[in-house]
Amino acid sequence: MQRQNRAELQRCLDGLHPADIAYILEALPLEDRLVVWQRVKADRDGDILLEVSDAVRESLIADMDEGEILAAIEPLDSDELADLVEDLPPEVLPELMASLDPQQREQVQSALSYDEDQVGALMDFEMVTIREDVTLEVVLRYLRRFDELPEQTDKIFVINHDSVLTGVLPLKWLVVNSPDKSVGEVMARDVNTFLPTDDADDAAQAFERYDLISAPVVDGGGRLIGRLTIDVMVDRIREESESEALGRAGLRQEEDIFASVWASVRNRWSWLAINLVTAFLASRVIGLFQGSIEKLVVLATLMPIVASIGGSSGNQTIIKIVRAIATDQVGLNAIWRLWRKELGVAFFNGLIWGGVIGAVVALMYHDIPLGLVMTVAMVLEQMLAAVMGVGIPMLMLRLDRDPAMGSNIFLVFMTDSGGFFIFLGLASIFLLH
Amino acid sequence: MQRQNRAELQRCLDGLHPADIAYILEALPLEDRLVVWQRVKADRDGDILLEVSDAVRESLIADMDEGEILAAIEPLDSDELADLVEDLPPEVLPELMASLDPQQREQVQSALSYDEDQVGALMDFEMVTIREDVTLEVVLRYLRRFDELPEQTDKIFVINHDSVLTGVLPLKWLVVNSPDKSVGEVMARDVNTFLPTDDADDAAQAFERYDLISAPVVDGGGRLIGRLTIDVMVDRIREESESEALGRAGLRQEEDIFASVWASVRNRWSWLAINLVTAFLASRVIGLFQGSIEKLVVLATLMPIVASIGGSSGNQTIIKIVRAIATDQVGLNAIWRLWRKELGVAFFNGLIWGGVIGAVVALMYHDIPLGLVMTVAMVLEQMLAAVMGVGIPMLMLRLDRDPAMGSNIFLVFMTDSGGFFIFLGLASIFLLH
Incomplete structure (x- = not known):
């Protein structure tokens, strides 16, 4: 240059x-x-x-x-x-x-x-604190001694002699109220506070829900020890959704897009290894029915259709359930209701699209029993996908694991091997004598 | 009750x-x-x-x-x-x-x-405005006439007689500076402003990057017409990432988790219909090789492994490229570099995992040529997946479409049919005489 x-x-x-x-x-x-x-x-x-x-x-x-x-x-x-x-x-x-x-x-x-998923790891220590027995006039004079206030300061924290938080005074309120009033008269006493051990994602949700800009972090005794701010929470929200998207695809971590080939191979290999094992196991299910395929080779052509549709609709269910779990919308008690509903959706989808593909197959191969087997297999596969789509994230939740991470690969394993088993099994029973 | x-x-x-x-x-x-x-x-x-x-x-x-x-x-x-x-x-x-x-x-x-993706649809009109020739003392007196300031007010907008924005006065600065100073002396003149026609996601990124809490919206002539606030931007960031996750799974819209079975069937049917067509087309590729499968039925067992691994690693590539596009990290000019890198990653991954599965197959079936075909097919399939993983989102981008939406289904179609074609084709050439 x-x-x-x-x-x-x-x-x-x-x-x-x-x-x-x-x-x-x-x-x-x-x-x-x-x-x-x-x-x-x-x-x-x-x-x-x-x-x-x-x-x-x-x-x-x-x-x-x-x-x-x-x-x-x-x-x-x-x-x-x-x-x-x-x-x-x-x-x-x-x-x-x-x-x-x-x-x-x-x-x-x-x-x-603190763990990086805890509020303590995200808080900062730049706080302006005042006492509640002074007037706003005094507060204004005190603030004028600062060259500037910390970034994202929308409120001042009010503490007592033991550093216990007693309220907050938003700057907005400081400037609209008469300077003769005391801090105690004006301040908000009902404050959203966080403990340093609180979950960072829960804190981010609270910021989102209550439109917070900054919030005090207190210890078990109510003493002010730090502050959370919206900019850090926004980064957290963004990271959370990105790591979810990456985790779903089996990428272990954020990857520099211009990282070396070797760094990328390392970042991605574990997922491919797991996928290889599950794909191999699913292929063993096909191996069980080699005899049937030898007699009726068209089965090999049709079996991936059943498996593929199952994977797709199971994935739709999983995404919905994982999102509902993430926003705490479903507890374990709602599971039966969800299962009933998803089974209903699966049954109708299976009937409609299984019916269509069954008709196409029957016409193409002039073989009505084959078309019927296809339709029944599609309905059963859809229902399997629904059970797995609700069940896998719920199981992950009960095992205290992240329901998003890796649930997809387990789903595809179940819908692939299940789909092959259902279709080839039905075909072996009803089409081959 | x-x-x-x-x-x-x-x-x-x-x-x-x-x-x-x-x-x-x-x-x-x-x-x-x-x-x-x-x-x-x-x-x-x-x-x-x-x-x-x-x-x-x-x-x-x-x-x-x-x-x-x-x-x-x-x-x-x-x-x-x-x-x-x-x-x-x-x-x-x-x-x-x-x-x-x-x-x-x-x-x-x-x-x-305004379109719901434009700043104009997200702005509010609750602004406090002042002139720059008054002192901070006057501003404080003026503000005390308000009962309260609008939510998320971290700054006051400074306009001239024609309503043209000339600067902003953060409340933080208002309270730390001497009341004798004039607004013009204290205010920031270099302001992040938005046009109502700006893209809402770009605005959200600016809020994130510059840690904004509120920002003025001006018309083409620089006149103040509204205001954007962080709470609305946070909702936008959340919605954006959620609709990306939903779109990837082919869910057209946010779905009430307790929606009726029929509403859910409607929300999901189009994706399944498209998937049915692509799965059917991929199965036609298998149909081309029915003769080979009849002679060597183990091919039917192994072919889904090749297709499945291709889909998985192509999906990893797509997720990375879509994210890079979303954050404007890659233009069309970086495409060759990315392609080279992804092809390198694919080649090594294919060689490693194709080698493993090839060895397993050779041992299981006592058939070394079959193992070799498996390995070569895995390498080629990985490279196909890399080309598609970079190419599909780039093509979507060039066609001015959302690169995330639906790119996955097209990828799976290519890796499935490509994987079947590569593996069955190689097997037909080298294993069947």
Whole structure:
């Protein structure tokens, strides 16, 4: 690259928001990505590292030496540091921890002590707190001593002498009320609070449902220890839905789209291995009926149709049930009702489409019994798919596992082997004597 | 239900947030849902209707008479009304529009004039505006004349005499700066604004990327006409990811989980119909090789393995490409690079897993050539799946269609028929003389 181009790139990058630079870095192949990364002003490195995806972050950090890493993360807040720590090379950690003041160190350690699916791992510590016995006038004077308030501050937290949260004062209320009123008169006492051990997805749902912008995190004794903000929750909602989509397809983790061939092979191999085993087992069901297929080879042609339709409609059922579970819309008690309904849907769908394909088959091969077997097999396969579509996620739930993850592969195994068994079994009984 | 229980239900409902009631209504079967709905205080009906899903909203509105509907929606804002209008029975519309004042009517009509995927359909009209030549002291006095500020107000919009937006004043800045400063000195001039014709998903991405809470919507001349807020954007993000998940499984729309059997059959039938056609076409490929299968019936046992693995890995590729397209990470220019990479991944995966299954087959049937055919077929099928996994979403994109919707069914058709063709074709050439 020529010097002039580089200078221009530099100028262009300096004008961009860290989130935009992160986005550009993610969209570039590795070698171009590192060229751009080296041109980014060092004091913005930390913010950008926070914004990029895990896979891209790894590739950027691998390109930095110890000094650069420490310089990049030095300006970050404790909660941001905690987000990055696990991606940093272990050799920089001692120096990093030594550079923090005791309060920061405690905050980083506290954030690290929670599981990444817990509120504690997502909270920040940038809070403005006031007492309830002062007037709004005093609050306004106090706030004017700040250069600026933390990002996403829509409310100020009201605490007592023991740091116990007694209410919140939205900025909106602070500015519309008379300055003579006391905080206690104006503040909201009925507050959505979270515990650091609460599930992060539940917190995200609460933010969504009650249209929250920030919310206090308190310990078991009601003492204020941190804050959740909508921007973190939005990222969480996005990640949750993406990891669901990826998990459904058996991708273990977010994958840098320009990752090397080997990294991609590793990310995908386990799913293919499982799939190979299930496909092999399903093929053994066909093996059981080799004799029937030898006598009536058209069975080999028709059996994949039965299996394929079963997989498709079972998948529709699973998606619906998993979504209903995720939004807590069905407990285990609704299962019978759902099963009845899905069996009803399956029966009619099987009858309609099984009837159509049965008629086509009967006409094509001038063989009415074959058409009838096809129709009956389709109805039974649809009902099997419905039972599995409701049952598999419910079983996963009862076993305390993520109902989305991997339920699809188990479904396809059941609908494939079940479909082959039903169709070839019926054909062997009724068509071959 | 006994009178006492009803009174208790009533008390319990009166204490809940509209979003919580909406959630309960969604989780109840129809008859119970209507019992609860009738106990909800009439003045909250409108808020609850806004919160429930489309399918559930329909079921609730169907239970209300004209007077109840008009009473429920009367307290709503124009943008909220616009959200509900399309679900209302047409006979209430004339009376509803007559009850609005001219400004409201114009706002409802303006919101209705935009496509639901456009910013204009999502904006609200509750804005607080100020001029830039006044001091913050004056702004604070002005705000104290309000009883309360609109929900999600984190900033006040600064406009000139022609209603052109000149900046925004975050409440955070209003409270930390000296009251003697003028709005013009303090306000941000570099503002994220949206046009009403902008794509709603792009706006949602901007909210996510720049951590926005509210943002002004301006017309072509820069005049302020409305406002977007994070709560609406969060709903949008959630809906987008859900409709992607549903679309992938061929469900046309959100479905009330307790919808009747017939409603569900209708929602799902088209996908099954398409799937039936593609499965039938793929089975015709097998039909071409009936002669080979008759001679070597084990082919019928093994062919679904090849097709199944191809479908699985093609699906992994498609998910990755669709996500990359959705976040604008790949343009059409990156396609060759992606193709090269995915072909590399496919080749190695095919070689590894094709080698494994080939060895198993060779041992099981004491037939080394059969094992070799299996391995070669797996490699070719993997590469076909890679080409299709990148090619299908790219083709959809070039045809200006949603790359997620339906690409899966086309993929499975290609990997099924391709897999059968490759495996049975190779077997016919090399194993049968």
